[in-house]
Amino acid sequence: MSYYFAIVGTQDNPLFEHEFGTSKQGGDGVARFREEARHMNQFIVHSSLDIVDEVQWNGGQMYLKHIDRFHNNYIFCFITAGSVKFLLLHNPDTHTPPNASSRSSAATARTSAYGQSASTTYNPTAPAVEEAIKNFFVEVYDVWVKTIMNPFFKLDMKVTSPVFRGRVAAAARKHL
């Protein structure tokens, strides 16, 4: 399972990107998007912003849950009070690329071993998954508020802090 996480500012400009894989079920936390589909992630996430614009006014919830789907990619969204969007693309595909030589063979073997059984039973829109993703978003929101408290941080500024990235990666390891 692979994830692509993006923070999008109020002008629909990307502020932060992070790619990671699952750490549950013995995953090693490395994203395994198909090489030929990887570049599509940004487009898929960007296109889901239209749906965010529509659903964000219904009820005023911050966590908008599962909002969009493109083939086997599921988009989850969380919108902060300041209208900054956290978008998570979730690809439950456990496929391993044929040229996996660059990665450790042990990790590849493990992924393919549970891949067959997991892909048939796994449901990316199940309440348990939504809850796990919510916990991830909430933890990122905490770090995000700390980021914008920086007096030098201006609206829609890119986040380059390695500490921020480390915190997001830690939240991803913990919940996803």
Added chain:
Amino acid sequence: MSSSRPLSNPSFNSPQSASTPPTAPAVRPPAPSGSAGTPQPGHSGLRYPSNRKTIYDRNLNRSKNAELSRAAFAYLFVEMISYAQRRVTGIADLEKRLNEQGYPLGLKLLDLLLYRSAPSSTQPPTTRPTRILPLLQFITTTLWRHLFSRPADALERSAANAAEYMVSDNEPLVNSYISVPREMSQLNCAAFVAGIIEGVCDGAGLKTVSVSAHWVGEGDGGGAGAKEGMWPGKTIFLIKFAPEVIEREEIMGGKGG
């Protein structure tokens, strides 16, 4: 005015090391390279404070109830006004500059105060204001309490224009030590607070045309007697929402908060 924004104590370690001259050269080199846990500090050129704590290590509720001395605020505010007054073309321009100084504060306070209004730190907020009324209530209670330790005195909707709302404050704290010269009697330095309100509204996605601060009895033509009344410094913050916000409000109706 309470000082709850975590001002950056991190990222400047040079003053501390400068205060201990003999050991400073020996102490500083290990600082960027040491301590695991954070991803390659030396690699990014990021400088860490000597206690290794960044803003990400601070609890957001830490300074929740901390207050700033009024004298310190008054001193800083006077400096802000005189800074804004440089090369200014008129009263409207000066008020615009004060407004711009408050604007980023509003954007940030919206997120921070919603975060802090959560029932517990383990249960962060799940909703945000998306309608005009909940947002204005947030401004008059939560925001006002945070800034001035008391709620605003009144919240009204303009009878003449459905897109205009008025928040009134009988005695704005920011104006308490300011006496406006006679030739500038139109000037209201609470434009700074108006800027904070504008930031909150815009941040929440409810775009405003303008938010301005007015003395009561002027501009609106609302009776000269109010000036000599119980609250000589009474100020009204006039919030004008953009037409699309009003339109959306009508379409969405009472659905949701």
